[in-house]
Amino acid sequence: MKEIIKSLQNSKYFYIIISGMDGKYAYVNQHYADEFNYIHESFAGQPYYITMHEDDRYTCEEVSKKCFANPGKLFPAIIRKHDGKGGYIYTQWEYLAMFDDDGKPEGIFCLGYNITEYVADKQNLEGAMDKIERNSTLLTRIAFQQAHLIRAPLTNILALTAILNKRAGDDELRSLCEMILESALKLDYTVRNIVENINISEDETKD
Template identity: 30%
Template sequence: MFNPNPAADGNCTIVFDTDEQKYLFVSESFYGLFGVGAGHLHQNLDFLTGLVNPEIFDGIKQLTDRLAMNESIQITYHLQAGQKQLTEKRTLATDALTGHKVILSNITSALEGVRTPIPFIKPGLSEQFLHSLIDSSTNFLVRIDINGKFSFANRLFFSAFGYDEADIIGHHFSKTTIPQDAYLCEEAFINCITNPGKIIRLVHKKPAKDGSLYDTEWEFVSMTDDSGAVVEIQGIGRDITPQMQIQEEVLQMKDSLEALINNTHDHIWSVDKKLRYLYMNQAYVEQVTYLTGVKPCKGQYSYKHEGFSKQIIDDWTVYYNRALSGERYDIISESIDPVSGQRLYYEVSFNPIYTAAGDIIGAGCFGHNITERLKIQKELVSQNDRLRNIASLSSHELRRPVASMLGLIGLMDHEDFYNPENKEIIAHLFTVSAEIDTAIRLVVDSTIVK
């Protein structure tokens, strides 16, 4: 019988009738957990066939064949495809309805939480095999007694941290704990002692023998005897140093980007599809607060900002919606400085924000103060107008009297200076000189900015 309801991806249950050699129950999550199709169980009476190393498969079969009624074993193995590591508790029981022997398997991802400890079993082939499984694990495995001293650690633990058994076994767990994290380890230890069966999670830095530090992630569970008393604590852990380094690099990049964005005078902000502020850099927050007297806040609806007039809100709602519809464009936004009363101009760029799937989830805005630029442009236009006016004056108002002066000088009697006609010409020269002076004054006046 197969369970029609999907279960959690991290665990599954399998019930196998050994007398009739058939599956009575299999969780739907089995297929995702083991990465196989439905045909796998129809073709194989042992669900691990072809999924684990043949030597591991044979060892598990030997352990299963040695089970007494109502006896359980717990084993950890990894799948050949994808190297996924799983923990299985396998129990031999009797079906109350049929009286048949059944194998009940509860399987979890290794770090999803092991609810019961790996058992101690009698010396011999089974113990050797179990230890080989433990030592082939890709996770750390340790046991700590109720006094806080190591009683066991697997091969990976020793090789990763450079310790020998003599360095660890019989020594307090604080030997592999840095002072800064000692309280975390103490709390985890006490929680395990006082909460039997509860999974206690711990993330801390563990020092290697050579002084190197490793970021590690652990799950601890207490082991109890038949009376329920805690006798040991078992921990399964893994090295997460690479992940932590990546996270640290990401945070550093984020902080650097934030610093860069917040050190610019340009305004950078974004809104979601409901026109709520998603992000605002410091320059935008300060400018809006200065202009309106009301500080904008992340998550606030931009169209409900108390400092904006209804007309401004209506205009900007249109701007945002254009970007949310996929349009990229620029506008010139005009504001009034509340202190000086001068006009301020900003060039604002609107850009839709897309997801990896191509869906628009918001609008990103970039504003740049162009007040000074427009002022310079205006001055340049005015200067060009003045230069054109000077050129016009030079061409007409100044050249005409100069031409007249040159003509009069040409009419003068240079041989007989006292010729009566020269007196009349000189009088005309005075008149022309006055005209030249007036034209020059016009040119000078045109160069002065009013």
């Protein structure tokens, strides 16, 4: 343990904390001290929870209990830390119970690092996936409306125009019928094309 602490004393990425059985900091490495010096200039002897979100104290307590119940095993925890600006950063930790030479509980060893960017990326990705899902639902609704609510009466117009064209008594009326029929066919093609493109987009999203 001492070798690990010594090797990571000057780490630029990892935090090291040792909390005593009294719930106070017994040791922090330089990286942790530098990162959170806006909370306190010297952590030794300070309560372990002064850097964290109030709700995460319960997480620390529960993980610590697991550590002492399972000596030698590491247990993970995500803890929110004050960022000095009214917000929080996210940190990932692994806890390990420490015992003295007589086997009595001595404290908790914690190794952690900043995962704020990872959490932000994950939240952005989840937001994007939710938006895609909402858009997919909207596209499905549009496709249904195009396929059923619009094409159904359009089909009737095509059929009626064809019948009227056959019964037309003069060339002028027949010409008008043909113009209506041509426009209706173009509209039907456009609607079918929209529906097909929506279905293709949904299939690509699923893949």
